[in-house]
Structures are given as C-alpha cells and as structure tokens.
Amino acid sequence: MEVLTAVLMLAGGMFCLVAAVGMLRLPDTIIRMHAATKAGSLGAGLMFLALASYYLDLSTTLRAVAAIFFLLITAPVAAHLIGRAAYCTRVRLWDRTRIDELAYTCDWSGPEDGEEEG
C-alpha cells in the first residue's frame, strides 16, 4: 500500500508539473485553459487518492472522495466561466485557429441590456 501511495503521489506531481509547463508554453488563453483545467484537476485528484490509500480509514477516505467530487464538479464550471469571459472580451486567438464554432454568439447589444443570463 505504501508503494501505491508513493506511485500515486509521484504521478500527481508529474501531472501538476505538466499542467504548469503547458500553462507557460501553449499559445493562447483558450488553449492554456485546456492544460490548466484538465491536467491540474487530474493531478490534484491523484493526490487525494494517494491520501486515501495512505490513511486507509473510513472518514479520511470519505473526505478525500468528497474533495475529488468537489474538484470534478467545480473545475468545468470555473473553466466555462473563464472561457466565456475570455471569448466574449475578444481575447486574441492563436493565428493557426481555423474553426471558430462559437463565432461571436455573445450577445453584445451594448451596455444597456441590463441583466445577463445565468
């Protein structure tokens, strides 16, 4: 079980490092969110799995599972909000981006359109 803990911890550390390197190296904001959200969540989730496999009792395992569940729930929501904010403020896309499926669907009718949808 200690071997499993060590392997999970090291794998999580490698994924977190890969997420940070991708954050530095990838070419635009939307592509950088790909590295930050997915690899970062996987790295943190592996850390919690290592924690559960290290202590091996019920309450710690339940809290670790709850933490993983919370990470997996909140990461897409945060990424969606950041991505929408970035796209709708016309962040500069990569010059090799070809397919722009969203294509300015943000409803910018001006500053007077009041409430935005949730």
Next chain:
Amino acid sequence: MGVESELVRIAGHITLVLLTLAILIAFVRLAIGPDQADRIVALDLISVLIVAYLAVLSIHTGQRAYLDVAIAYALIAFLGTVALARFRERLAKERGGREDTDEEGK
C-alpha cells in the same frame, strides 16, 4: 510526527519539489500574461496546485487536519475564480465589448 515509511517520505519530498516548481512556473504566467483572462486562468491553476500541495503535506506530516484545510481552500478558490471571471465579463460589457481589449494591462 512524521511518516514511518521511508519510501513514502522520499516520494513526498520529490512531490513537494515538483509542486513547488509547478507553482513557480504558473506564477511566471501570472506575471507575464498578456491579457487579464490569462491571469485569471493562472490564478485558477495556482489554487488547484495549492490544494494538491495541501494533500501531499497531509501525507508528509501525518496531520489529517490538512485534508480539511484542502477542502475549505478548494471551496474558497472556486468562489474567487467565479467572482474574477464574472467581474472581467461585466467590465467588458460595460465598455460595450466592441473594442479590442488586448492592449490594456493592469
């Protein structure tokens, strides 16, 4: 009170070094990010990395209380990210959203 197993101790050391490097690299993007959205993404990644760091610290020091700290920190960091993203969107909306906002810096 430390950990008993030598293997877990060494792996914990290596993982803490890797996470520190990752936080430093993400901090570079936070500093040089050309747009405000880049900085928000970098802050989000840094908060996730800090949650992972707290989980490893719980193994490394043998204190289970760090797990509760990690859960509470993840909750607060999510609220902060949502607040920053909505603030950025509303700020651009109040400006009409038509102009190119690439050149504005903080």
